[in-house]
Each structure stands twice: as C-alpha cells, then as structure tokens.
Amino acid sequence: MAAMLPSGQTSHDMRIESDLIDPDGADLDDLDDPLQPSNTTDRTPLTGNIGQAPSSSSSRNTQSYLSSQIPGEDRRAPTNTIDESVWDTLSRDLKAVWGKMRQVLWPKYLLGGMLVRGGGGVAGEAERGEHSGANAGAIRDVLGRWPDADTVLQGSMNEGMRDWDLWGPLLFSLLLSFLLSRGAQDDQKAAVFSGVFAMVWIGSAVVTFQIKLLGGSVSFFQSVGIIGYTLFPLVIAALLSSFNLWMIARIPVYIVLVAWSLAAGISILGGSGVVRNRVGIAVYPLFVFYVGLGALCFIT
Amino acid sequence: MANRGYDVVVDVDAEGDLGHTDLQEDLEFHSSNFEDPQNRNKIQPDTASSFLNNGSSTRGHTSTKRLLWTIQFYAQFFDVDTAEVVKRCWAALYPRANFLDVLEGNPDLYGPFWIATTVVFILFMTGTISWKLASSGVEHYSYDFSLLSGAAGLIYGYTLIIPILLWATLKWFGSESANLLECWALYGYANLIWIPVALISWSPISILNYIFVGIGFGVSALFLFRNLYPVLSATDVRTSKILLIVVVALHAALAIAIKFLFFS
Numbered sequence: 001m002a003a004m005l006p007s008g009q010t011s012h013d014m015r016i017e018s019d020l021i022d023p024d025g026a027d028l029d030d031l032d033d034p035l036q037p038s039n040t041t042d043r044t045p046l047t048g049n050i051g052q053a054p055s056s057s058s059s060r061n062t063q064s065y066l067s068s069q070i071p072g073e074d075r076r077a078p079t080n081t082i083d084e085s086v087w088d089t090l091s092r093d094l095k096a097v098w099g100k101m102r103q104v105l106w107p108k109y110l111l112g113g114m115l116v117r118g119g120g121g122v123a124g125e126a127e128r129g130e131h132s133g134a135n136a137g138a139i140r141d142v143l144g145r146w147p148d149a150d151t152v153l154q155g156s157m158n159e160g161m162r163d164w165d166l167w168g169p170l171l172f173s174l175l176l177s178f179l180l181s182r183g184a185q186d187d188q189k190a191a192v193f194s195g196v197f198a199m200v201w202i203g204s205a206v207v208t209f210q211i212k213l214l215g216g217s218v219s220f221f222q223s224v225g226i227i228g229y230t231l232f233p234l235v236i237a238a239l240l241s242s243f244n245l246w247m248i249a250r251i252p253v254y255i256v257l258v259a260w261s262l263a264a265g266i267s268i269l270g271g272s273g274v275v276r277n278r279v280g281i282a283v284y285p286l287f288v289f290y291v292g293l294g295a296l297c298f299i300t
Numbered sequence: 301m302a303n304r305g306y307d308v309v310v311d312v313d314a315e316g317d318l319g320h321t322d323l324q325e326d327l328e329f330h331s332s333n334f335e336d337p338q339n340r341n342k343i344q345p346d347t348a349s350s351f352l353n354n355g356s357s358t359r360g361h362t363s364t365k366r367l368l369w370t371i372q373f374y375a376q377f378f379d380v381d382t383a384e385v386v387k388r389c390w391a392a393l394y395p396r397a398n399f400l401d402v403l404e405g406n407p408d409l410y411g412p413f414w415i416a417t418t419v420v421f422i423l424f425m426t427g428t429i430s431w432k433l434a435s436s437g438v439e440h441y442s443y444d445f446s447l448l449s450g451a452a453g454l455i456y457g458y459t460l461i462i463p464i465l466l467w468a469t470l471k472w473f474g475s476e477s478a479n480l481l482e483c484w485a486l487y488g489y490a491n492l493i494w495i496p497v498a499l500i501s502w503s504p505i506s507i508l509n510y511i512f513v514g515i516g517f518g519v520s521a522l523f524l525f526r527n528l529y530p531v532l533s534a535t536d537v538r539t540s541k542i543l544l545i546v547v548v549a550l551h552a553a554l555a556i557a558i559k560f561l562f563f564s
C-alpha cells in the first residue's frame with residue numbers, strides 16, 4: 001500500500017511507519033493525521049494527486065513544523081512562513097489586529113448588532129427605569145435608543161473575537177501610556193507611563209473578574225482582549241490631547257469617544273449569562289474604567 | 301393536660317421556651333445551616349436546578365467544596381443585584397433605618413469596592429480641576445499624577461484597613477456579633493457621601509470647601525456612629541466610648557486629609 005504514494009521520500013517514510021505500526025492496529029488516529037494527508041489503508045478511497053505530488057512533497061515537509069496547519073491556531077498563515085519577508089509577517093498580524101478592531105468597534109457590530117436592530121431598547125422597560133423612574137426615562141429619551149438589559153444580554157459576542165489575541169490590547173495600552181505620559185509633568189513621565197499601563201491591564205482584569213463574580217461566564221482573556229481593543233477611541237482622545245486640543249472642544253468630543261468605547265465594551269456581556277437584574281452593576285465597572293481613562297485623557 | 305401514655309412531655313412555659321424538654325437530645329446533632337451563605341441568596345444562580353435539590357445534605361456538601369481559590373467562593377460576596385445596590389446607596393445617603401438591617405445579613409463587597417474606586421477617580425478629577433483653577437496664571441498647567449496614587453492609597457487604604465482593625469478590636473473585646481464583611485460594607489457605603497461632596501467642591505473658594513467637606517464628614521461620621529453604636533455597645537461602657545471616639549477621630553483625619561490634599 002505504500003506503493004500508492006508517488007513521492008519516494010514519502011513512501012520511504014510510510015514504509016517505516018507501516019513496519020512500526022501493526023496495520024491491524026491502525027485506527028482513526030492514523031486516518032486523521034493532518035501532516036500526512038495521503039495516508040492510506042485498505043479502506044480509504046483511492047484519491048490521486050499524482051501530478052503535483054513530487055513538487056509539493058518538500059514544501060509539505062517544511063510545512064509540517066514551520067507553519068501550523070491546525071485550524072484556529074494560525075493568523076491567516078496558510079502557507080509556509082519561512083520564506084516571506086518580515087513585512088509580510090508583520091502586516092499579516094497588523095491586519096489581524098485591524099480586522100478584530102473593526103469587528104469590535106464598527107458601529108454595525110456595536111452592542112452585538114443592537115444598533116442595527118435598533119429601537120428595541122425603548123419598548124421594554126429596563127430594570128433601571130423601574131427604580132429611578134422619571135430621571136432615567138428622561139435621559140433615555142435624550143439618548144434615543146438606550147439599550148435595556150435584555151438587549152444587552154441578547155447581543156452576541158463578535159464572532160471574530162472568538163479566537164482572541166492580546167496584540168491589540170498590548171498595542172493600545174502602550175500607545176495610550178505613551179501619549180498620556182508625553183503630556184505629563186517632566187518628572188512624572190515614567191510614573192504616568194507605568195501608572196496608565198498598569199491601570200489598563202489591572203482595570204480590565206478587575207472588570208472581567210467582576211463580571212465573572214456576578215455570575216457571568218465570560219472567557220477571561222477574551223474579555224480582556226475585547227476591552228483592550230475598545231481602548232482605540234481613547235487612544236484617539238489621547239492623540240487629540242497631545243495635539244493640545246482646545247479644552248472646551250474636548251468635552252463633547254471626548255464624551256462621544258468614551259461612549260463609543262463603552263458601547264463596544266458592553267458587548268462582553270452579550271451571551272455571558274449575567275442575571276438580568278444584575279446587568280446594571282455589571283456595566284458600572286466598565287463605565288468607571290472608560291470614564292476614568294477618558295478623564296485622564298481630558299486633563300492631559 | 302393528662303400526660304399518661306405519652307413518651308415525650310412538652311412543657312411550654314410562659315416564654316414559649318422549649319429548652320427544658322426531652323426533645324433537646326434529639327436536636328443536638330442536627331447541624332445548623334443558619335450560617336450557610338447559600339441560604340441567604342435572594343438571587344439563585346443561573347443553574348436553575350438548585351431549586352430542585354434543595355436538601356440540606358447537598359447544601360452542606362457544596363458549601364464545603366467552596367475553596368478559597370475558586371471564583372464561586374468570592375462570588376458569594378457579590379450576591380446583589382442592581383436594585384439592591386441602589387437601595388443600599390440611598391440608605392447610606394439618607395439613613396432612615398439601621399444600615400445593618402438594610403443589609404439583611406447579606407453584606408456585599410461590590411458597593412465598597414466600586415464606591416471607593418469612583419471616589420478615587422472623582423477626587424482625582426476635582427482635585428486636579430481645583431488645582432488648575434488655583435494656578436490659572438500659569439501658562440501650561442499639567443496635572444499631578446501623584447494626586448491619583450494619593451487618592452487611591454488614601455481611600456482604598458482607609459476602607460480596607462480601618463474595618464479590619466475595628467473588627468479585630470471588637471473580637472479582642474469579646475464581641476460575638478462582629479463581622480468583618482459588615483464592617484467593610486459599612487465603611488464602604490459610608491464613602492458614598494464623598495462623591496457629591498467632591499463633585500461640588502472643586503471651586504477655589506476656600507470657605508465653601510470647608511463647609512462642603514464638613515458636611516461630608518458630618519454625614520458619614522453620623523452614619524458610622526449610628527450604625528456602630530449598637531455593635532460597639534456590646535463591649536463595656538468605657539471601651540465602647542473609647543472605640544467610638546477613635547472611630548470618629550480617624551474619620552475626621554480622613555476628612556482633613558481629603559480637604560488638604562485635594563481642595564486646598
């Protein structure tokens with residue numbers, strides 16, 4: 001059966017393997033071996049790849065350990081990554097960060113697509129409306145479609161963040177720390193840098209733990225990753241601050257940016273299983289986190 | 301009552317006390333699940349099956365399995381919902397009843413932690429604005445980052461450490477009812493008054509700031525005093541007086557520190 005294989009190198013390997021492994025003992029593991037797609041037993045149908053086989057065998061051998069073929073583990077790296085330029089590697093990762101960022105922050109996906117569905121928040125009286133009455137109602141009228149607890153819970157997590165990474169959080173926390181430390185007093189630049197960096201990471205960890213403690217079943221690093229990606233509007237705010245934007249003009253702009261971050265960050269709660277009457281206190285830590293960082297951008 | 305032919309005679313006295321009957325021996329080994337935090341849950345966790353196997357045997361079993369490093373262990377300290385937190389905040393600002401009654405034996409750490417965090421950020425912000433207004437002549441004012449670490453150290457430290465000291469002192473003097481979580485909740489919700497105080501005292505007018513901080517101190521000290529007095533009076537008169545004075549003095553120290561660190 002090894003004779004079916006066209007390439008000499010591979011057939012040699014196969015012969016060794018078939019000597020070592022008792023054919024009767026061959027089970028599903030042998031069939032599913034992804035590194036040897038042309039593995040055959042008596043039961044596999046005869047599939048032909050005679051034409052391109054000799055040329056592809058060497059590349060297949062390098063692929064087996066230089067690039068991952070396991071689905072979900074790669075970052076859009078289908079081919080051999082040893083030959084490509086450094087820029088290709090970097091740009092692929094940057095593109096992955098960009099794609100995830102767009103998924104988290106694009107208004108179409110905000111709050112788990114809630115803004116597209118629209119309007120559903122006004123109809124159902126949220127838990128907030130029951131307790132703080134007219135005040136919250138007035139605010140909600142101003143905001144138009146203020147999402148209620150059910151809508152937040154029904155929003156599904158962004159599909160792209162199912163395979164999370166921490167590149168975006170790292171990038172944005174470094175950028176935020178750098179931009180904010182530039183505006184600090186001369187003798188406090190190091191303290192501001194480390195302080196903001198620690199605040200971002202400890203804050204996102206604390207917020208995630210708070211959601212878990214309130215009964216939500218979120219994946220820890222996925223949540224930290226989403227919070228990190230939603231720092232992007234705050235990075236814009238810090239950038240504007242470093243350009244010495246006029247103080248009065250900052251107020252509306254920064255409020256919008258913080259609200260954008262918050263709306264994106266709430267999508268963590270989508271499908272997390274937080275009890276409906278706890279959504280308010282699960283959102284509040286996120287609110288404090290974003291407003292605190294936004295305030296820091298504001299006064300810089 | 302004719303008591304012939306009965307095995308057990310229940311002697312109900314004037315207070316309805318069953319303590320002197322033969323039933324006492326039967327009751328002896330029944331483990332009390334009165335302290336079990338699961339029984340105080342108002343919100344059942346999402347696994348709705350807990351209604352079904354509600355028996356005390358499974359209860360005792362699961363509660364021993366809540367180890368110190370599992371997240372379920374800490375989740376019992378955050379067993380509140382939004383309405384409950386809002387109610388407690390109102391009870392802390394406008395105290396009508398004893399706050400420990402408002403807690404209903406279910407003190408949470410959510411309020412203390414996030415109220416403290418909010419107070420830290422608001423103190424930092426308004427402190428910065430106050431400093432900026434005070435130094436309006438300066439061309440380019442940049443904020444003082446040490447205000448943030450100062451606020452964090454002050455508020456977190458005060459809210460974390462003083463209740464521990466208070467609880468340890470109460471335990472030392474043999475108080476049975478002292479509860480560390482309740483002390484934390486008490487001090488944490490007492491911090492709430494600093495949010496409105498900080499929001500209005502950013503102005504550079506010194507006399508206004510004294511008045512506002514004084515109001516904040518008065519409200520929170522009264523709140524602490526009212527709620528700690530029944531607990532502290534479990535000890536003898538002299539120590540309870542000393543403890544109350546110490547508590548109020550430490551709180552005054554906090555108020556003075558807030559005044560001079562942030563609004564001077």
